[in-house]
Amino acid sequence: MQSKVVSLQEAIQEIQHGDTIFFGGIVENRRPVAAVCEMVRQQKRNLVLLGTCSIPGDLLIGAGCLGAYRGCYSSNGAFGISPNMKRWSEAGNLIIDDIGHLDLSLGLLATMAGCPFIATKSCLGTDVLNPAYDNLDKARELARNQDILPRKKYQLMEDPFFDMGTVQLFPAIKADVCICHVQQAGEQGTARIDGSLTFDHFAVHAARKVIITAEQVVPEEYLRQDPNRNQIPCTSVDMVVEVPWGGHPGQVYNFYDMDIPFLQDYAARCATEEGFQQWADEWIFDVKDHEGYLDKLGASRLERLRAIPPYGYVPRSKGGM
Amino acid sequence: MQSKVVSLQEAIQEIQHGDTIFFGGIVENRRPVAAVCEMVRQQKRNLVLLGTCSIPGDLLIGAGCLGAYRGCYSSNGAFGISPNMKRWSEAGNLIIDDIGHLDLSLGLLATMAGCPFIATKSCLGTDVLNPAYDNLDKARELARNQDILPRKKYQLMEDPFFDMGTVQLFPAIKADVCICHVQQAGEQGTARIDGSLTFDHFAVHAARKVIITAEQVVPEEYLRQDPNRNQIPCTSVDMVVEVPWGGHPGQVYNFYDMDIPFLQDYAARCATEEGFQQWADEWIFDVKDHEGYLDKLGASRLERLRAIPPYGYVPRSKGGM
């Protein structure tokens, strides 16, 4: 099998305006931040984001790349609601279609299993099923590839098998592009994740194009000595990019811990439009590329974040925050 | 959390007549043979077997423990159709309800995800959906706990989400008892599998009672240093039994390869009722317990089967068969 290793610029060029996208990781954990900075540089437009927000989604919103968001969680965790998401949605400038966390899981599970839908009670009783809050059609109108989104948000039906009463049929969740940031990938695309897999192990099978950014590209044969320890098969991966510190300012288990001052600074500055623009100039546009971003951060700052075995993060007893 | 380690006899005593059971592993790979020999000794009756047959199911049939079989594969692989299964079913003495391999996978997936059913095209066009061959009700009548089996085998419906046309709703697959044989388990039940997980990683979440037999019981803390490498969480396990060579004559990846002469002998002798009875006397009843079985096999025979790293089996260049 040929090598799938490309540059970050090349990989991101494959993303089209209007694509429906999914990012691996969650909140501050293993998110493809470097890849998203490159998307901002390349000024992708009218994207539909599926899944969760946090820094990657928030950057796209602030930079005007995102048209709609369909997901279950738009928080930067301990650092507050994703600030651009908050500002844009409260101004009425972003289409949001809320689904449940289990919905997201089951939708990706269905796609991973090649099934059009699955039955659950996951949102019965809640406003997730409220027709007045159903923005799926609006998101669909924006999508370049409309067939990727289902015709309707859900359907109720009586369970014919176990007398469970009314259940909700929930459709598969599919994407044009999935970008995951992982610890290690082989040059053919086999990838190994440490810590929470979040949705990555399902999502890579739910997208037409899969980009893996990895802290390290390692020999494919090395990963194939213990295929039980790999989470992503090469057959579902289209491009591999080596991006050390590609999840900064978040954490990448066994590699580095989160950069709390950076995250706090982001939250504070992005509370206003001007603040975000300044931040983006400083950390995305002025640095030109990920190498520039790393150099601006500085080696000693990064070294302080480096994970300590066996914990996989920086324990507070060792100077972590 | 308390230790869940018990003896094989104690674990098997928890299985009731009429239980619906599922065995981990498949064909010659990581099957709980020692546990099933103990089930035969304890003369369980009217069991309903879900999943696949091969030696474990075949022993239960030959010994008169099984009332019905609902599954997708009843072969001992390279050693032919499971011989007791073949004899009994051809005599009209065994209720069989055939489902597809993907059906089995999706049914367990649905249960693992806590869903009553899932939509698929998996058996459209085939005789799996033939009402004349639907023996689910007969199997259900035999089961002690009838609610565990669905009210009907499948239902057809139009896909409302992606214009896929007619799809088949397939119900969750649940069991009273699941027995898996694994490489390593901690005393609290966390387990690590090498090689194919077969259905074990789903099935342990689909049974009310889960028994893990393991080649080695290792310190729970050891397994918890890399929880990404574990396949079964302690919370889904009720009992842990240390049973070295518990998958013989099959293979247990990284521990031992299959015992081909033994498997050939089984196939040959079990072609007749008398042959099976003799075999069972010799290898189940006369040896009293698993230790007796191992001593009868002999240490040198077992040593020849021991897996060689990094392959995890005995390569033919190193004397394997």
Place this chain on the structure above:
Amino acid sequence: MADRYAQPGEYTPTEAMVIYAARFLKNFDGKKGLIGTGLPLVATQLAKKLYCPNMIIFVETGQYDANPPELPISIMDSRITYGSSWQMGDPEGLFPLSRDEIDFGFIGGAQIDKYGNVNSTFVGDDYNKPFKRLAGTAGAVDIGVFARTTVTLMAHQKRRVVEMVDYLTTPGWMVKKWPEGDLVRREELGLQGGPSAFVSTLGIMQFDDETKEMYVDKLFPGVSSAELQESTGFAIDVSRATETDLVLVEEVRMLREEIDPLNIYRMR
């Protein structure tokens, strides 16, 4: 013995909330809980150390029987991985709910109403232009639908403890039946469980067996019924309220010195 007890003023209202929540979790020793992000995580850590060492913790980013060596900054923090029995992803983290394995769910939120419904999606009356956009559903929907019971933790403020939530994220006792959206008892939808308690910065609220409406079960030391009513957005039944036992010095010490020495959660 006097110095065994801390007096109001020697701890913050947030610390009181976390401490009494930890005590409430005594009910769940040996049980399985799915714990939401934020202060529930802190209260759970305190409870495990002091009151229920055998509580089994699931986290929705895929850890089973989590035993983090130090306080995670959120439920997504990889501090939860090491020491857990199994580390998968979010789907596997949530499936114990839908499989009916979870004895209790423990969450925060932005609004709670008199039926124990919780809102963590948006505040306002226009979904497409909210007064305040919140984090969204996350596990809060699923915990409310599937767990055998739930406990909610929230600062007690008039704008938070309301007659009816602006958006029903976590189903409490009276929920919406679609497609019409009629308010019905949760059991009518085949949902088991329901909330057992709302632990606030002022007291512990429970729900009437008959009406399923919230009432005050306990007031924290130094909190009056009037003050609690004043901080509540609807007329709440305070007739059954009694005062809790005092906070222990040891509880405050544990929280400040061992659980969150860096005050990451800004409890003080």
Place this chain on the structure above:
Amino acid sequence: MADRYAQPGEYTPTEAMVIYAARFLKNFDGKKGLIGTGLPLVATQLAKKLYCPNMIIFVETGQYDANPPELPISIMDSRITYGSSWQMGDPEGLFPLSRDEIDFGFIGGAQIDKYGNVNSTFVGDDYNKPFKRLAGTAGAVDIGVFARTTVTLMAHQKRRVVEMVDYLTTPGWMVKKWPEGDLVRREELGLQGGPSAFVSTLGIMQFDDETKEMYVDKLFPGVSSAELQESTGFAIDVSRATETDLVLVEEVRMLREEIDPLNIYRMR
């Protein structure tokens, strides 16, 4: 150059079947195949060594891009684990089919009919008391439903190559529409693909574009149309049959010396 070719008699009919099947797989170099147990596994190994090194193999016990260092005894043999990209279980092994990732499926069976339907469940007319119980569906159902095309391998005998299979395990071109069981074209059920070839011990059969009925495309060296018709349970169209190229000495050598030196698969 004469010794480049092996003559009939210098290889067995089973070896011929495996060798011509391996050649047929040339069509799938660089493609993704899901390979069934038994001789398809052997033919695939031979094909990868000689004709299509870039074929990507999936196995239904959960290996992706399998590269077994030596011939597995069946598809469940753990010899397939080492060297694969990913090792999960049977569900993950099958999902590439339902996700429409599989270019071709390659299976054996006990019966095949004129529409390419395959039976691996039972032979006889009483499901509850079969003349001969077989292994059951396994992946044979799923490969036939989902793969973009299928190739079937089977000894050519009158009782195996029949007008209509006793049990329709693997859907071919004309399949059963439930609940009535009417025979319809597979596309009427929304099933893509369909069988491209049946490689037997006597020749290679394909299916007419119009009628979807099996016809003889190639006869193996030394096999006559009459012999093939005699071994077929229905009147088969032999009018388009031509003879295959001769078997290569190297193909036989590779099979005997490198692929299956211990004759595990009893091909000779």
